[in-house]
Amino acid sequence: MTSQTTVADAAPEQPVPEPRKGLRGHPWLTLISVAIGVMMVALDGTIVAIANPAIQKDLGASLADVQWITNGYLLALAVALITAGKLGDRFGHRQTFLIGIAGFALASGAIGLSGSVALVIVFRVLQGLFGALLMPAALGLLRATFPAEKLNMAIGIWGMVIGASTAAGPIVGGLLVEHVNWQSVFFINVPVGAIALVLGLVILKDHRAKNAAKSFDIPGIVLLSGAMFFLIWALINEQKWGGWGETKTLLFLGLAIVAFAVFAFWETKVKEPLIPLSMFRSVPLSAGTILMVLMAFSFMGGLFFVTFYLQNVHGMSPVDSGLHLLPLTAMMIVASPIAGALITKLGPRVPLVGGMVLTAVACFGMSSLSSDSGNLGMSIWFALLGLGLAPVMVGATEVIVGNAPLEHSGVAGGLQQAAMQVGGSLGTAVLGAVMASRVNNDLPGKWAGAGLPKLPPEQMSKVSDAVAVGVGPVPPKTPPQIAQQITSVAHDTFVSGMGFAFTVSGIVAVIAAVVALFTKRGANAEAGAGVGHI
Template identity: 45%
Template sequence: MSQHVVADDQRTRSASATGATGRRGNPWWALVSVALGVIMVGLDGTVVSIANPRIAEDLNASLTDLQWITNSYLLALAALLIFGGKLGDRYGRKRMFLIGVVGFGLSSLAIGLVGNIVGIIAFRALQGAFGALLMPNTLAILRGAFPPKELNRAIGIWSGASSVSIAGGPIIGGLLVEHVSWESVFYINVPMGALALGVGLAVLRESQSESVRQRHDLPGILTLSGGLFGVIFGLIKASSWGWTDAKTLAFVFGGLVVLALFVVIETRVSAPLLPMRLFTNRSISVGSTVLVINFFALFGVLFFVTLFLQNVQHVSPIGTGVHILPLTLAMMIMGPISGHVTERFGPRPPMVVGLTLSGVALLLLTRLETDSGFGALWPSLLMLGIGMGLVITASAEAIIGNAPVDDAGVAGGLQTTALQLGGVIGTAVLGSVLSSRVGSVLIDKLTGAGAPTDVANGLTGSNELISQGVAPRVTGASESVQTAVATGSHEAFIAGLHTSLVVAGVATLVAAVLALLVQRGSNSDGTTVVVH
C-alpha cells in the first residue's frame, strides 16, 4: 500500500534516509544501485570512442558515420532525457530506472550483432532512448533518498562512479578491441545490466510525485526532439555541405525555430514537459548552460584525441586507453572531492576553478604535433580531468539543488540533457571545425611535405578520411610520394585539431565567467512524495 507523506523537502528526505530498515529504502544501498546503472552508461561512452577507429576500418565508415555512431546515441538521449525524468516523476522513478537498465543492455547486445553501419546507428539511437529513462531517474532517486546535508556527498560518489567507468572504459575497451573484437565492447553491457537490475529490484523503494498526474505534453516532446535533431543534423553535415550551404542553414535555423516554438508551447500548456519556471532561477539557467559548454569540450576532445593517437601515432587500442588515463582517473578522484568542496563552499567556486582549469588545458593541448610524446599530452589531460571532475558534481548542485523536489525527475533530466547535449554539439561542431580546417590547408600541407601538385589536388576528395587522421594510399605512387602524402595528411589533421581545441578552450573560459552567477541551492520547497 502507498504511504502518502506530505512534508517539506528536508523532512521528507531525512525520513527516507533514517527511517529505512534493512537494504530496501536505505539511501546508501540506493546509491549502490543507481551507481551500477551509471557505470554501465559511462563504460559505453568511452569504450565506443576506443572502438571507433576499428569500426571505421572493418565497416568502411566515414568520419560522418563515426560521428553518427556517437551522436545518434547522444541525440536520442538528449532529446528524451527530460521526458524520461517526467515519466519517472509520474509513474515511478524505480520503475523507469529499471526499464532503462534492461533496454540499455538489450540494445547494446543488438549493436554488437547487427553487423552494418546503418544498423549500429539505429540501435545506438534506441540505446540512447533507454538511457534517457535510466539517467535522470538516478539523480531523482538520490534526491528523494538523502537529506540535504548528505546529498552533495552522495552526488559526489555518483559522479565518482561515472568517472570510474570512464577511467576503466579505455583500458577495458582497448583489451576487448585488441584481443576479442570491437563488437565485444557492447556485449559487456549485458552482464552489467543484469547486475544493476538484480540490485535495483532488491534495494530500491518506489517514489513518484503527486503533482504530475496530468496528460503528457506530446507537442512539447515532438518540438523538443524535432528541434534538437534539426540543429544537430545541420551541424554534423556542415563539414561536407559547407557552413553557408542552404541545406546546412535550413536545418540549423529550422531547428532553432522549432525549439523556439517548444518554449512557447511550454509556457502555455497545463503540464509542460519542461516547466519554464525552473529557468527563472538563475543558477539553474546558468548551471545548464555551463554544463553544455563543459561537455562540448570534453566529448569533442575525447573523440579526436583518440583518432590522433590511433591513426596518426599508431598507438594500439590498449595504449590509447593508457594515454587517456590522466584525464579519466582525475575525473574519478575529483568527483567525491568536488562533493565535499561543494557542500562547504557551494557550487560557484568549484565550477569557476574547474572551468578555468579545463579551458587552459584545452589551449595547452594545441602544442601537440604529429611526433609529440606522452609528455606533451598527460599534463593537459590531467588538468582537464581535474577541471571536469569539479564541474560535474558542482553543476548537479546548481541545477538539482535549486529545483523543487517535486520536479526532481525533470531537474535530473535537465542536468543530464545539458551534459549529453554538450557532447552532441561538441562532436558535431568541433568535428565540422576540424574537417573545414583540414580542407582549407590540405593542398598546402601536402605540397609542403613534398607531394606533387597533381597528387595533392587529387586528394581533395579524401578530406573525410584525412579528418580521421588517416593518410590515404595513392595507387602507383612511389614510396617517397606516399611518405609525403602521409606527412602532409597528418599535418593537415593536426592543424584542424588545433583549431577545434582553440574553439573548445575559449568557449570553456567564457563558461568560467558565467559560472560566477551560480548560487547554492536552497532545497526548501514543499513537496508531496509517494513512497511505496
C-alpha cells in the same frame, strides 16, 4: 549549509530524506545500484567506437551505416531524455530506472546476435531510448534518497563513475575487440544489466513527489522532441552537407529554432507543462544548464581529436591510446568526491569557476602539442583536464538537479543529460568545422612547400578529408621518401588544426568560467514561489 538545506528549511512540508538502516532505500546502497546502471550507459557511449571497424568488416557495412550505429543511439538518447525524466516524475524513478536497465541490457544482447547492420542500428536506437529512461531516473533517485548535506558527495561519486566509464570505454573496447570479438562489446552489458536489475529490485525505494503532474503534456513532448531532433540532426550532418552555410544545414537549424520557440510559448499556456519555464528563474539552475553545455563542448569536442592524435599521428593501438588517457580518468576518479566535499563546504561558485579555469588551461596547453610531443607533456595536460572537469561535472549537476523542485527532479535530470548531449554534439560539429577549415587553408601550402606534386582540386579535397583525422594519405607503391614527406605534411597539418580547435575549446572554457560566476546557493528560496520549493 547547502542550497538544498536552505530550500528544505523554506518548505518543511517536503522533508529532506534521512538515511535508512535497512537495504530498501539506503542512500549509499542506492548510489551503488544506480552507479552500476549509469556505468553501463556511459561506457557504451565510447566503447562502441572501437568496435565500429570490426562491425563494418564483418557485416559488410558502408561508412554511412557505421555512422548510423553511433548517430542513431545519440539521436534517440538526446531526443528522449527530458520526456523520460518526466515519466520518472509521474510514475516513479524506481520503475523507469528498472525498465531502462532491463531494456538497455536486452537491446545490447540483441545487437550481439544481429546478423545485419540494419538490425544493429535498430537495436542501437532502442538502446538510446532505454538509456534515456535510466539516466534522469538515477539522478532523481539520488536527489530523493540522500540528505542535503550528503547530496554533493553522492553526485561527486556519480560524476566520477560517468567520467571514468567514458574514458575507460576505448580501453575496454580495444581489449574485447582484439581478444574476443565485436559482439562481446555489447554482450558485456547483459550480465552488468542483470546485476544492476537485481540490486535495483532489492535496494531502490520508490519516491514520488506529492505535487507530481497527473497528466502528460503531449504537444509539449512532440514539440520538444522535434526541436531536439532537428538540432542534433543538423549537428550530426553539418559536415556531410557541406558546412554551416549550406541550405540543408540552415533549414534544420531554422526548424529547431522555430520548434523551440513554439514549445516555449506552449509551455506558458498548458496547465501541467513538460518543463515548467518558471524553473529557469533560478539563477543556479539556468547557469548550471548553460555551464553543462559549454563544459561538454570543450570536453567532448576536444576529446574527439585526441583519439585521432594518439592513434593516427603517434601510431598507437586503441588499447594503447586508451591507456594514455588514464591520467584523465584517474584524476576524475580522485577529484570528483573531493569536489563534492568542497562544494558542500564552499558552495558551487568557487569550485566551478576554478574547474573551468583549469579546463581552459588544459585546453590551451593541448593546443601546443606537436606530432612528436612526449608522453609526459600529454599526461600533464590530460591530468589537468580531469582535475578541471571533476568539479564541473559534480557542481553543475548538483546546481541543476538540486535547485529544481522535487516533483520535477526527473525533468531536471533529463535537462542535465540533454545539455551534455547538445554540448558534446555542438563541440564535435563546431570543432570539426574548425579543423576542416584550418586543414583546407594550410594543406595546399604545406604540400607545395614539401615539393610534393600538385593535385587537382577534387583529389586535394579527398586528401584534406584524410588529413583532418590525422591520416597520411599515401598511395600504394609510393617510394618511401615521398611517403615519409606525405605523412609528415599530413601530421603537421592535422596537429596545426587540432591546436586551433583546442584554442577555441579553451576560449569556450573561459566563457564557461564567467557563467559559473552566476552560480550561487539558495536560489530557489530567493526566487520565491515562482520557481517552486522542494
